[in-house]
Amino acid sequence: MILKLKKGLIGIEKQQKNKMKFIKPKIIISKCLEFEACRYDGQIINNQYIEKLKKFIDFNPICPEVEIGMGIPRDTIRIIENKEKRMLYQPETNKDYSNNMDLFSKNYLKKIEDIDGFILKANSPSCGVNSAKIYPKKNDVPPYKRGNGFFANHIVSMFPNHPIEEEKRLNNSILREHFYTAIFTLADFKTVSNFNTLYKYHAKHKYLFMAHNQTLMRKMGNIAANKNNETIEKIKKKYYNSLLLLLSKKARYPSNINTQMHVMGYFKKLISAKEKKHFLETLGLYRNKRTPASAVNSILYSWIFRFENEYLMKQSFFNPFPYELIQKQESRFD
Incomplete structure (x- = not known):
């Protein structure tokens, strides 16, 4: 049998x-995933699924941190969130990148047309989807919850119900096949x-x-x-x-x-x-x-x-x- x-x-x-015959989906992806060594530590993240997807998808790589002028490598940033405000903070320099990241995200995303989905870097303070560590204050304290990164937060707001996945979740065959199904079905609508x-x-x-x-x-x-x-x-x-x-x-x-x-x-x-x-x-x-x-x-x-x-x-x-x-x-x- x-x-x-x-x-x-x-x-x-x-x-x-x-x-x-399949129309190539148009996908925005974190640039550090298989495209460029632009992580905070100057590294690139290899991923077998993204590598395989390159033949079938029209990728648009982006690194929000680099786009707002942060270097490679760079000091780490973190999300500070409390009753007063939400901040994208760099402890080593005591700089607040919140306004820069918000402005870039809004301007970049409002120009996007015919997008079919997003693949973003897990745990990133810019790109994480429900996975970015969130701290209660600037002091050396542990994170108290996880949530969306600054860039990802604008994506979720501006593109409701669009397929969004993190690279780590592609390891799950059920989540991966659902994501593939969604992006190719949306691309076919073109x-x-x-x-x-x-x-x-x-x-x-x-x-x-x-x-x-x-x-x-x-x-x-x-x-x-x-x-x-x-x-x-x-x-x-x-x-x-x-x-x-x-x-x-x-x-x-x-x-x-x-x-x-x-x-x-x-x-x-x-x-x-x-x-x-x-x-x-x-x-x-x-x-x-x-x-x-x-x-x-x-x-x-x-x-x-x-x-x-x-x-x-x-x-x-x-x-x-x-x-x-x-x-x-x-x-x-x-």
């Missing part, structure tokens, strides 16, 4: 390579230029949307239907905001099961009783968290090509991002 599945996977990869392309986009991602949030999927379908005869620009904005909200949370396994059952419905009159029994048994294992969703999807995907269902071949639910980005030991089809 394993050998047959692995052989099938090779075929699936070839099919995706031949049929699936193909929408009129109502016809919007309908095609919605149809292509129907089952992916269903797996994330069926209520929002229906709402987006109603938006695309444009019953009030609004302009494509207004409809795109409404649809996009709902899309961001839908992709802001991971698909949960009950929704995945519902989606998988919908897809199975296309083949219930075409498959044998034994095949249906095997599928339902595998689905039961997934329901009980004893096998991954990819085990169920691999069965469905084999039927899609066996029965040449062109509509389902195009569904991003099965191929939300390039197969080359799947880690072999954590493959969606393992």
